[in-house]
Amino acid sequence: MPTHDLTSNPSPSWTDPAPPQVGSAWQRVRADGLRGLSFRQCLIAAFVLIAVALGGAAAQAMLALEHVALQGREASQAAADVTTQVQRLAERTVAMERSARQFLVLDDASLRERYQAAWQDARDTQAALALLMPEPATQQLFDDWGRQADAAWEALQARPRAAALRRLTPVFARLHALNEMLTTQAQQAMDRRGDAVLAELEQQRRLISGLVLGAIAVAVLLGLSFGRWLLRPLGRLEDAIGRLGDNRFDQPVAVGGPSDLRRLGLQLEWLRQRLAALESDKTRFVRHISHELKTPMASIREGAALLRDGVAGPLTADQAEIVRILGDNTASLQRQIEDLLSYQSLASDSQQLRRVPVDVAALLVRVVDEQRLLWQAKALQVRVEAPPCTALVDGDKLGVVLANLLVNAVRFSPAGGVVRLVLTPDDAGLRIACIDEGPGVAPEDVEHIFDPFYQGRIQAPGARRGSGIGLSIVREIAQAHGGSCRLLPAERGAHFLIEIPHAT
Structure with a gap:
């Protein structure tokens, strides 16, 4: 499948925050020491308590049977x-x-x-x-x-x-x-x-039955209680690791439970703060270097334009070709720098939603109409299959998502092909699918298709390589709405699915 001009796994951009104090959490890790019970000790305690409950019932049953036998x-x-x-x-x-x-x-x-x-x-x-x-x-x-x-x-x-x-x-x-x-x-x-x-004998039988049932109930209650107490911090650890994997560093990591799990939670919190600091440094570096490059790049481009216009004198054919190549490449480089700046702006603003009632079907039609020149130039058909649907979403950001998906599909679709945009509302929310007839995504690229700046192996013939940020913006905005964007298996072309739940 195409490495569509998009990428995801957005990370919340940390715009010029002061670097977090990454040492305090690690100090708490060391100070915490071995207080409290560890996960293993809690498991042993749970098994001992359950064994005591069942063993007590068994011992009482044996005493009762011995009394009846006597x-x-x-x-x-x-x-x-x-x-x-x-x-x-x-x-x-x-x-x-x-x-x-x-x-x-x-x-x-x-x-x-x-x-x-x-x-x-x-x-x-x-x-x-x-x-x-x-x-x-x-x-x-x-x-x-x-x-x-x-x-x-x-x-x-x-x-x-x-x-x-x-x-x-x-x-x-x-x-x-x-x-x-x-x-x-x-x-x-x-x-x-x-x-x-x-x-x-009958009385003892009833007593033993009650003891056995009571012991089983106590064992089940103890098992559920310990299981919930032990598994809850594991779930929080899993959520925290997932957020770190998605470059979402805005939520602190707080884990309770046994001492070793609490220490692991503190280590993850230290790691979160460290990654947040690195992300902030990266964001500032990209923004600063992009601004630093724009000025000399504009001068180079302007100089190439002056040479092409003959301001410095007439050019030979070979010189004119060199100037043309120089101008095209500087224009391409400038567009990539602008795309990078645009990505930083969208990434930093994607988490700030302004939800209003939006006619999603009309939004789809408007996005398709805005890109009409692009898809008509390739003699494509763009079909919108959308029943009337109104949802509480950020219309501007959702429009960016739809535009990126459509541009990506048009870029990889063959001439005369069909691109379908399908809206499916239901009780849980709404689903928007973008389906094209292009070459699809290479299997080895599937796991990285939403990574920022990732360039896939399959590219549109004759087209300029994209910057690899479109799909990352798509997924980040979808996640900001509480939803997701996935690449679904397809026999032909690419099939992207956006799922957005109802606002709560």
């Missing part, structure tokens, strides 16, 4: 003990009944002693069961069992033996019934304990 083991052990003691009481009751009946039939003292031993064992079993089943209803069954056992002992002392046997039968029947009731009570007690364990 209760389950205790309930299982208690159930086994109750079952064993109830069975033992039933066995002791059967042994007591057998010994009592044998004693009443055989009248053997050893059988009575065996009865007493079984009775004592039954009382010990009841004591163990009382500890395992402390419910009042169970205690009443134990009291009733004891009374029935006393009644059985009294029956063993009665005479005659036949009457004693008759008295024993209902007593032991009652004891067996009480044993069955104790078995039922034991089963109910075990069921209640099982239900209690299940209820505790």
